[in-house]
Amino acid sequence: MTMQKRDVLQYEDEFVSLYINILNPYFEAFPERLVRTEGFITSLRRGYFAEYVIREKSLYVTSLKRFIGFDREKKELIAESTLDIAFPNTKKCNFFSGWIELNKHSKAAEAGNIKLIEIKNGDFVKELTLSKTEYKTLQETTAYKDFEKKYSFMWY
Numbered sequence: 001m002t003m004q005k006r007d008v009l010q011y012e013d014e015f016v017s018l019y020i021n022i023l024n025p026y027f028e029a030f031p032e033r034l035v036r037t038e039g040f041i042t043s044l045r046r047g048y049f050a051e052y053v054i055r056e057k058s059l060y061v062t063s064l065k066r067f068i069g070f071d072r073e074k075k076e077l078i079a080e081s082t083l084d085i086a087f088p089n090t091k092k093c094n095f096f097s098g099w100i101e102l103n104k105h106s107k108a109a110e111a112g113n114i115k116l117i118e119i120k121n122g123d124f125v126k127e128l129t130l131s132k133t134e135y136k137t138l139q140e141t142t143a144y145k146d147f148e149k150k151y152s153f154m155w156y
Contacts, residue, residue, distance in 0.1 A: 009100060010053040010062075011117065016102050020151040023050060023061070026095050027086075035066060035082040048082065052093070054117070057124040059093040061086075094122035098147040099138075 006017040027034045034047070051063035064086050065079040083091070102115040112132040118125040130138065138144050 005049045007050045007052065010051070011102060014102070016100075017104075019101065019104050020098070022052065022093060022096050022151060025150055029095070033086040033088075035085055054124055059096060059119050059122050059124070060091045061093055062091065092122045093119075097121055098151055099144070
């Protein structure tokens with residue numbers, strides 16, 4: 001299976017690849033706002049890719065794009081913004097509550113220092129650093145299991 005283009009979060013001075021689909025429940029609630037890529041691109045099954053930022057203690061979507069073609073000269077895909085169509089009123093992700101892992105697949109995470117941020121209704125709650133045991137305990141909670149079902153990014 002083709003690895004999917006990751007959404008990106010800017011948190012403090014870092015850009016973090018996301019392994020969850022923050023917009024999944026939003027587009028389930030507002031399917032008419034989802035403007036998909038025409039055709040099929042194996043690395044973009046969702047039809048879009050997004051960028052986010054934590055600003056003023058809230059989570060915002062700052063970019064939402066789809067691919068519309070291929071520039072043969074530059075040998076790259078051409079992207080088009082659909083942000084204002086998808087989010088006509090506010091860019092704040094007030095529909096999102098859960099955890100974002102900041103250091104997935106890093107040496108720190110492998111060593112047992114898993115860094116997460118917790119978001120509730122689009123607002124930053126806290127930053128956590130958990131051991132592997134603490135993270136496993138969190139993953140076993142009903143709240144985390146519900147979160148994982150809702151925001152799971154199934155295509156790696």
